[in-house]
Amino acid sequence: MNVEQAMQERRSIRGFKDQPVPRPLLEEVIALGNRAPSSMNTQPWHLHVLTGAPLEKVRNGNTERMLAGVPPSREIEDYAAYEGEHRKRQIEIAVQLFEAMGIERHDAERRQDWVMRGFRQFDAPVSIVVCFDRALLDNTIAHFDTGAMTYGLVLAAWSKGLGAVINGQGIMQSPVVREVANIPDDQVILTCVALGWPDEEFEANSVVSRRRPVENVARFLGFEE
Numbered sequence: 001m002n003v004e005q006a007m008q009e010r011r012s013i014r015g016f017k018d019q020p021v022p023r024p025l026l027e028e029v030i031a032l033g034n035r036a037p038s039s040m041n042t043q044p045w046h047l048h049v050l051t052g053a054p055l056e057k058v059r060n061g062n063t064e065r066m067l068a069g070v071p072p073s074r075e076i077e078d079y080a081a082y083e084g085e086h087r088k089r090q091i092e093i094a095v096q097l098f099e100a101m102g103i104e105r106h107d108a109e110r111r112q113d114w115v116m117r118g119f120r121q122f123d124a125p126v127s128i129v130v131c132f133d134r135a136l137l138d139n140t141i142a143h144f145d146t147g148a149m150t151y152g153l154v155l156a157a158w159s160k161g162l163g164a165v166i167n168g169q170g171i172m173q174s175p176v177v178r179e180v181a182n183i184p185d186d187q188v189i190l191t192c193v194a195l196g197w198p199d200e201e202f203e204a205n206s207v208v209s210r211r212r213p214v215e216n217v218a219r220f221l222g223f224e225e
Ligand SMILES: Cc1cc2nc3c(=O)[nH]c(=O)nc-3n(C[C@H](O)[C@H](O)[C@H](O)COP(=O)(O)O)c2cc1C
Pocket: 010, 011, 012, 013, 014, 093, 118, 165, 166, 167, 168, 169, 170, 191, 207, 208, 209
């Protein structure tokens, strides 16, 4: 698969086969993500790859805390709710996903079930906890660098037939993740990636999210001269 095909076809995968992912394949995917550019080649990222018992512990801990009403707790600055155009796009993808899953607008139970799936990392066989050096916590470029690496990793996974979703929900109870994965104090948890073999039968996996046209995203200056 070439880069163009991977970039065109990749979409977030939220339903996985109950099938393990071999460690050598994960190492290949991580090696590709690790080729990402970073400011001054600082490479501020660290990855913690969980499967089996530790991942179950994280899933259970997340779920228990969310159900008990423990407020979300993450290690990067919390952002306010999206508004305006951002909110519109947030709603649009939620509607697409709920439509695909046949979840009615007023079906509170199934909506809640969907949210809980996210906290369980969509029952993926692998979760990659994405961290970066705490010394760079206030350096926005380190967040950018780690994000670039994460997208590279997700694209690389796709090119190998794996599916993934970058999943903020998976680290919403970051103290659980930190404790179970024994994350070193000098690292900050940014997000996680739920990953595995895509379940083609899972309806939400076929959702293609919309994008603004290029003319709305980019301005071109000096081309007509
Ligand atoms: C930083 C980040 C956090 C995300 N967190 C979640 C999440 O918690 N739950 C979820 O279902 N999708 C999550 N996503 C996936 C986005 O919803 C998805 O990328 C977006 O809707 C575009 O769809 P696509 O990836 O299929 O192109 C996240 C994506 C990013 C980049």
